[in-house]
Amino acid sequence: KAGVTQTPRYLIKTRGQQVTLSCSPISGHRSVSWYQQTPGQGLQFLFEYFSETQRNKGNFPGRFSGRQFSNSRSEMNVSTLELGDSALYLCASRPSGTSGTEQYFGPGTRLTVT
């Protein structure tokens, strides 16, 4: 099976712009989660989607949003970019929404905000 894929892998944006990142989960996986990784804050949970519904949300401002499509692919959007949004954004998928199952991570999208 192909792994989790994320596009684009690298992105450079300017402050104030918005950005959309894409994640395709492993075939058959219905749950997709997003994480932000920065040197200062480490790995932080953004949100989780299951069957097109947001099930959990981390402690991030409303500028961060996401959605999931019927084929389980997911996108996350960040509006009005700030310098502090520069990070590696990781997507993870798992077969179901059941607690306790491991998540499989993609390679991430490296976002640089200038």
Added chain:
Amino acid sequence: AQSVTQLDSQVPVFEEAPVELRCNYSSSVSVYLFWYVQYPNQGLQLLLKYLSGSTLVKGINGFEAEFNKSQTSFHLRKPSVHISDTAEYFCAVMYGGATNKLIFGTGTLLAVQP
């Protein structure tokens, strides 16, 4: 508050020596525990997981970890490391219940020297 502590930010070790990376988590009735490895410019790869059952779990690349409920620990060990084990290692906890998010420790850089 739910938290994961990796006290060692960096662990230098010589090749073929044993290593232990420490992880402690805040107590909870139901937890699922994971160790992930991250190589430079890559996503996270699952090393091993504890969901239930035997407290000693074996993972990929010769790593193992022991779940200790009384000490709320999940330390990662390898009897003999290789240069290729040099990477960042993250301990993560998923608390049972409604939330399915992973809470990560701050990571430990394992630096294997020849």
